Amino acid sequence: MEAVKGLKLKTETKKNKRKEVLFLFAMLAVPVANWLVFWLYVNFSSIVLAFQDARTGAFTLNNFVTFWDNLTMPGGEIGIAVRNTFLYFATSLFIIMPISLFISYFLYKKIFMYKIFRVIFYLPAIISGVALVAVYSNFINPSGPLSYIFKLFGKVIPPEGLLARPETATNTIIGYCIWTGFSGYILLFSGGMSRIPEEVLESAKLDGCGSIRELIQVILPMMWPTVSTQIILLFLGLFSASGPILLFTNGNAETTTISFWIFKQVYGDALNSYNIVSATGLVFTIIGVPIILFVRWLMDKVAVVEY
Amino acid sequence: MLKPRFNDIPRRRLLTPRSIKGRALFAAVFVLFFIYALSLLAPFLFLFVNSLKTPTEYLADSIDGNIFNFPQGWRFSNWVEVFSEMKIIDSKGDYVYFPTMLLNSLWYSMVLTLGGLLASSLTAYCLAKYKFKLRGFLYGIAIVTMTIPIIGSTGAMFKLTYDIGIYNTPLYPILTSLGGFGFNFLVLYGFFKNISWNYAEAVFVDGGGHFTAFFKIMLPQIFPALLTLGIIAFIGAWNDYTTPLLFLPDYPTIASGIYNVQVHLKRTGDYPQYFAALGISIIPIIILFATFSDSLMKNLSVGGLKG
Secondary structure (H helix, E strand, O other): OHHHHHHHHHHHHHHHHHHHHHHHHHHHHHHHHHHHHHHHHHHHHHHHHHOEOOOOOOEOOHHHHHHHHHHHOOOOHHHHHHHHHHHHHHHHHHHHHHHHHHHHHHHHOOOOOHHHHHHHHHHHHHOOHHHHHHHHHHHOOOOOHHHHHHHHOOOOOOOOOHHHOHHHHHHHHHHHHHHHOOHHHHHHHHHHHHOOOHHHHHHHHHOOOOHHHHHHHHHHHHOHHHHHHHHHHHHHOHHHOOOOHHHHOOOOOOOOOHHHHHHHHHOOOOHHHHHHHHHHHHHHHHHHHHHHHHHHHHHHHOOOOOO | OOOOOHHHOOHHHHHOOOOHHHHHHHHHHHHHHHHHHHHHHHHHHHHHHHOOOOHHHHHHHHHHOOOOOOOOOOOOHHHHHHHHHOEEEOOOOOEEEHHHHHHHHHHHHHHHHHHHHHHHHHHHHHHHHOOOOOHHHHHHHHHHHHHOOOOOOHHHHHHHHHHOOOOOOOHHHHHHHOOOOOHHHHHHHHHHHOOOOHHHHHHHHOOOOHHHHHHHHHHHHOHHHHHHHHHHHHHHHHHOOHHHHHHOOOOOOHHHHHHHHHHOHHHHOOHHHHHHHHHHHHHHHHHHHHHHHHHHHHHHHHOOOOO
16 A cells, blocks of 8 residues: 555656656746857857958958957057047946945935935936937037036037037047936945945944945945945946947047947948957957956955844 | 944934034035936926927027027927828838837837746746756856856847848847846846745645746736836837847837937938927836836835845
């Protein structure tokens, strides 16, 4: 009797196991196929393209030579793209992120009208870039509202506009990125702050801790996982850092960035520019991997406050 | 790094109110917040008043620096005429009108949102709740996919979509949306981990299968997370102009279509109609945001990456 029961149980588990395998297969088949085709195959074929001649398809290193020449040539497009990409990246890391932290702090501290501010400050994240750029371009017109602010400082916007001159164009787009860049960080940082136990802040405040000290010495360490994740994500996008170049200048006036340059090569260009795109991408990916590993290691080194 | 010890706080300091210096700081920050909030609201006023002018009136006001002047005639007809007049020419030489762009935006955003959510729920659920041989490998895929900062595979992607015949067809967004290993995966994985397996056990006891447990019991439980991620994905897809420009040139969405209109704007000069179109493109997003902003702000901060 016991043996029969055991056997029945065994076939039952076997049947269940098979059902489970079938279920898992049905569930995972599509996402895995998607990954195999649109991630693995695409990236593999991108590496192959990097080593292929555009016309004959034969193995060559010429794409990398072209890339290097373009990078080091004075006034070369890739060289300009790299410089601008770093500018956008540095702006995010050293300006947008710290200011977002301050904004989040004062919202968290329930500054007067904080509920309204929180909603308004989130608007840039949901309004289309096409609309925002259209309005911003009107603001920075030689006769737009910005010209009044310029006048206060005794300056005049050049008649051809700030976006037409290489000296001012990229900085103007960076200004746009700062203006619209806080939203996402504010949301995430506010979330991080809201999880800090109140009694800790209560005690810090009552301990005579000023606002700035409270933010840097108490709040920042306690929400470090949130901040460090954002820093890692930022470094993950190091070589993709950019503004809406297409909408502002279409890459003119020395405003191109790596990601925009890639976009432009693929958009509206003949097939033979893929190889140089792939070669360029491969170089920056290879540089990017150790950087991201280092940053992750560094972020883990910073002691996390347990609470 | 920081271990607050409550016992150390001197009793008398517990009663110290916010200092005058602190109040001055909050007042100064309030002024800055107020100015920044105004600058974020100004675009709406700008789009509204300028969309109601005649083209010549707008140009005159723009040159005089009066971009916030109220229109002389309040031409609400501009907003209506967008639907019948605004158009772009596709690759076959046919006109694509504004209502079609709206429709394209709708299905494009829906497909990307639902496809992405479905695929990542599938992978997240299987990896969070089942133990099987490939589990570690698939989790590794998710991590690697998100850790390697890949740049420049756009060319290879373009070539692939061309080769398999999904370039410039609705199949492109349908097939590419089904990726299950991105940011959504991580968030949903966390949510599924936190749901007790007992719910599924109860289904099995009642004779239900794995699919019943997933679709009827588990999936509804993470609905708030799905809603939040869905809204974010929808807004992102609605505002994305680069992907439709690259891969769906004959299916202009409202974002890529208006961009194309803008390219030729200097020649046609009908800026007010363009601003009306931008205004119309924003309205669905504003409604969506106004409806769900509370759950959006709450759930995203709770379900953020980590911490």
